Amino acid sequence: MQSFQSVLVIEDLPEVAEWLNAQSIAVLPQAQVTVVNAIAPAREALAQKVYDLALVDLGLPDGSGACLIPEIKKSNANALCVVTTIFDDAQHLLESLKAGADGYLLKDDPEPAFRTQLEGILHGRPPLSASIAKALLQQFQPQPNNEQVGLTTRETEMLTLTAKGYQVKQAAELLGISYHTAASYLKEVYRKLQINSRAEATLKAMNMGLVNPE
Template structure:
């Protein structure tokens, strides 16, 4: 299948550009458009006949899952692939049930990501290898009834941000990719309903995970 019209729905500019480069690396020259939220994405669906849409789940103005069904209704031949940092069943199954054609993790190595992307469009299994393993594990064990407010990783990055680390430095400290660290931080902001580093610092103090002497 020729891929010429591509829409990337991702609110972190650096990650959006990373995805655009992977698309070019995989399919060559494409007309790539980038939007950063649900509202902008809905407008874009009617602008052209998209061949491929890469969709983040945690968008600032809504859940990316809610875009999948209308997207597939409007563009039934378009490949809609979720690109996310979420590897848990609570995100995987709703996205696939809504009609996503694939589910890839943004912190994969470049070559693996491109190979997975190419494979989905060629009809191979539509999941990152780690996601496929997660699906199998989820089928073998009960799904937890509730999740903590913040995951351990999300709490770690909140502490680092409160201490004055940049997202890049926090990624290095945690031993994860920049994309993954940004995704964790975005999820923290959404869960705690905050919008700035200052609010993050205050919230970390309020939660008791840092003290005023730890902050810059």
């Protein structure tokens, strides 16, 4: 295992910071742990010392801790950055991984599980809490109905035809409605699904089980 001599804990809640400090010492008893409570003092600490491991909270008083990950990596390319957060959604996870995070752990996981997962990351094992991994997988599982996004029957039909490659005019003819009505349905589909292209519409339709990816 890589040698971890210095740990930077970035957490604004005092009791949580103390808990993360204890977990760090338990996993790496020989390491020196520095605790800061915001982005600004974290940058001051990085200017004074090189860290081997950083436990980074996302919801800091002066911004998202994710912005610190590239800075930590710049000062030490071998440093491991582990996000420790309460956010269990795919968006925060993917944003953190894109920033360069080496792990993503939930602070409300049971202490034994949290410590085991942190040790696993240090040894190169999968970098996610079991609960966040499950939540991420659920994001990619087919959704057999449109209840979650609130599509009407016509909107679902427009999405399905669009995903199958039909242009608006062709879809309108198949549905027996005017071009402008079909275009309005498609616009509403894009708004509800928060998408902007036919490619995204196709992916959404496959994820909802409306079309076969084959």
